[in-house]
Amino acid sequence: MTDSRTLANAIRALAMDAVEAANSGHPGMPMGMADAATALFTRHLKFDASRPDWADRDRFILSAGHGSMLLYALLHLTGYARPTIDDIRNFRQFGSPCAGHPENFELAGAETTTGPLGQGLAMSVGMAMAERHLNAVFGDDLVDHHTWVIAGDGCLMEGISQEAIGLAGHLKLGRLNVLWDDNRISIDGATSLSTSEDMAKRFDAAGWHVIACDGLDFASVDAALTAAKADPRPSLIACRTVIGFGAPTKAGTSGSHGSPLGAKEIGGAREALGWTAPAFEIPADIKAEWEAAGRRGATDRAAWEARLAASPHAEDFAQRMAGTVPAAALAGIDAHIAALIASPQKIATRKASELALAAINPLAPILLGGSADLTGSNNTRTKDQTTFSADDYAGRYVYYGIREFGMAAAMNGLALHGGVIPYGGTFLVFSDYMRNAIRLGALSHARVIHVLTHDSIGLGEDGPTHQPVEHLLSLRAIPNLAVYRPADTVETAEAWALALADATRPSVLALSRQNLPQLRLTAGENLTARGGYRLRAATVPRAVVFLATGSEVEIAIAAAALLEAEGFGCDVVSMPCWEAFDAQDAAYRADILGGDVLRVSVEAGVTLGWQRYTGTDGLNFGVDSFGASAPIDVLYDHFGLTGPKIAASVKARLQRNS
């Protein structure tokens, strides 16, 4: 039997070697946390290395994602198919699944993409929520696992960590256990340079169980993890460690954090650790013992599969974990749209979103809604939803509190856990607070639906702090994110259908505070899926194509009517989703954009970006400054966003051009 320190040294050796070969990376954290991770993976984590997709596995999230070699070493050693030793040799090289930071979309076994500090911890809260929710729905037989996290000082200094631990404590997520790599070193030096917090007291204040252990001592960690599992509260396990443990001169210093140790230091570390195998080689007996640990869960997994096969919920559970949106719910949206066509409504698109949700939610138990304390403004809760709480994890509506970033990250975790499709609301302007989580969701292929209301100066009196102007553009700039700004009730319902169907990326629904007339009055295909489409065709020879979104489509139509009355034909194109429009074929796009005519964009936000469609010879109406505090009509007039003002400017340009 190999001693635990030697098992841990296999992690240390791989971390040193891979970082050295890549000539970049972070050896210090894997070396410091190797013993603790060994205790977790050989004694506590429920997993089967041969089946990384086992639905009831424990989730392990490396929130301190820069220590990615810790994860890669663990996956390799325990016998996952990937990474192979060659993958590890190619650490941080193009195409290797061993990227600089763990990437869930490159490597089974990486549950999340981490690196931006604090977010792994916040995502783990979502994972733990998903576990309790699914447990409440499907019972202990099918869902009964833990969520484990390794977090560093960086994770715990980021503000999002407070949102995460506050939410986890409130929800009593006792199956969430966080190992804190308490090494007292950050990049700039000792953590005492910048922090004096009593971490135990802080977590205790949030309703957590806190336990300390010697993170370099297997038995001490083992006992702490056992205690953590036994406690009904979420647990913080403070693991006192030494960054770069084993490195003769750099251990305990920031010098081991983020750079290769160098050949000499590695040699010294090997000597100190008693590790004699050549670089990238793991002695067979040590590998065998690790692989045995990787098979620990096989029996449990087989038993679970037998229970699943025998369960009356088998099919339902499989559909949930596959992320299938029930056909009935999609049909419900269709029926809702048909009803809107039959009986048009002039309502805010945030209210239209609520109506769409009311058609979907009762038929799609996979949806888990919520808001960052703006439920009545975001219109995110439907009547059928009960509250998700520590008393009732079966509830389907989450009061996330005033924690936008924590909410967005938790939703990423919910989506990546599987079995739920999360949506959550706040004001569009506060997408700023959660922006990196939206981005990380896009990078991670997480199906999360962000319901972002009060989407322009149209919110009125709350003023410039609450009026988004640059946010639509800045969200459109994020890769792999679909941004919808529907113009009416029908487009809103269509956007919901598309967002739900989009299994590999998040969506944003930007929704108005103010009422908007229903513009789509005939039944037919989901035109929002086209991204942009001709809503009104010119009735006299076409001179202008208006391109507008959301609440400004109505205004473009008004301007077009005035111009047509003067003989200038105008198409009005509604462009609820740039990403979808750009994905149409060239002929479609060219037809919609209308060739050699004056193209005019109208959107109550920055005009930057619209030149992509209007060219530099077009006209762009928008808001290129901060907004102001005033009633909505005053603001639209002040910023020149009225039918008459736009028509007059367009007419002047047409006359100048002719």
Added chain:
Amino acid sequence: MTDSRTLANAIRALAMDAVEAANSGHPGMPMGMADAATALFTRHLKFDASRPDWADRDRFILSAGHGSMLLYALLHLTGYARPTIDDIRNFRQFGSPCAGHPENFELAGAETTTGPLGQGLAMSVGMAMAERHLNAVFGDDLVDHHTWVIAGDGCLMEGISQEAIGLAGHLKLGRLNVLWDDNRISIDGATSLSTSEDMAKRFDAAGWHVIACDGLDFASVDAALTAAKADPRPSLIACRTVIGFGAPTKAGTSGSHGSPLGAKEIGGAREALGWTAPAFEIPADIKAEWEAAGRRGATDRAAWEARLAASPHAEDFAQRMAGTVPAAALAGIDAHIAALIASPQKIATRKASELALAAINPLAPILLGGSADLTGSNNTRTKDQTTFSADDYAGRYVYYGIREFGMAAAMNGLALHGGVIPYGGTFLVFSDYMRNAIRLGALSHARVIHVLTHDSIGLGEDGPTHQPVEHLLSLRAIPNLAVYRPADTVETAEAWALALADATRPSVLALSRQNLPQLRLTAGENLTARGGYRLRAATVPRAVVFLATGSEVEIAIAAAALLEAEGFGCDVVSMPCWEAFDAQDAAYRADILGGDVLRVSVEAGVTLGWQRYTGTDGLNFGVDSFGASAPIDVLYDHFGLTGPKIAASVKARLQRNS
């Protein structure tokens, strides 16, 4: 003598009346905190209503900015010139200084712009830092004031609050005192829906003094504020209050939070409070007593002015508070640029920034630098700087810790306090974490310099979580923010000179990790001030204008050289600052953009936005997806950002066009 409750009721009445007249706003918080605010403004806050610009006044920050009527009422009642009662009647109307949320640029007496929750608290940490720093420099005679904050549950649930209180506790900012409006109500209902934190324990864990009082009892608050001032730690004063106090049916409910109470409820409140004066009228005796409170500080202020006049530091202090950048420092930049011209350097622009700072910092004590734990990567610390700490507030370098959002907000507070120009570093990708603070600084006209390094896929192996691609565009979209992406050492120094001189807006310097050749080799004007300029002119008839920024200017030059060798004349325009370029006159811009030629943008980020300059007929080279983990050269080749690849594409287009 009017009793304190009656004084407080004047606030309540104005808040109810203004919100009712505006038909929007937040009466609940002013009504709940009126007594506490009365204690603060009549007994503790050091101010002179006739001189809102008194440098040594206490700073009062309404972090719960939605309760803006509390501030407006206090300023009006105590006799500030604005707001007048007519301003208050015009609450939330266009042009009124009484905006929906407090706006420092509209109203003297509003120290900051607040509304986005948590940030007022975090800005107040910067204010308190500025006070201690200037005290250390100028002594007790000139700088000796407190910073007071009113924060709500929303502020304290936002993650940034943890960053703020962690930093304040670590820095032992004893002159910072926060009144927590502990009303146990948030928008969605009882705070117990979403939080179970023990707030006192949490603040205690961060090194704060915590004291509780009855927020509806003047004497209780008064005693607590006295205790807060006496304690050497920053203080949290937990004021137990009732939201909407006085409203007969809505008090204590979220119904009083964010909507007009309605005539009937207001009538009931007036009756309950014993307030009989008509709407918007304050009885003369009550107004007189409030105005006396507004003059409390006049004697202190006069004494302070006398001390200042007698001080040997008078002129220096005045220059500091005026935000004057010493002429010697600006000359130092010029000398540094001259030295670069004489002896060109191939270094990363982050290193070039360090060299510029080394030329500036010793000559400009007004600068206060820092980093969010990336000092050695951001190159933000110069040798002359000592550490700002609880042991030495005279230090000029702040270890902000892993708290990007908290840093950015604190820098806003430092800038708005006056007497310092803050700069701080992190990676460009993590501008996401602090994005709303960057925005709020832009809205607030705060001169803050954000040093954002590792500005593209050029950072290499750390991979897509750390590689900004959409960030340049999304920052350029923020109004009143200057975004610089210098191409070499000289442009970096020029950008520093411009950022320092820009007193009414923040700046971003986006800087490379990788080394870049010096491209500017002749002395002359600050060309970065032009935003875009012709760096290389075509040597054969011009067919192409390259537009590039930062690290891609070198690549555009390489492509141009290849094309020129084949007879296609190419200008290369360096565009380090779009905002500055757009501010040039039309003739200059037209000349630089080159008229009817093929315009080609080259920037290692999203191409969206560049069509504003290239038109839709141009070519755009960039990165329209997430990056990847690999060495830099592999990535630039993969994304097609090399001279030969770009030249080949451009040539193909030219041949197709001809």
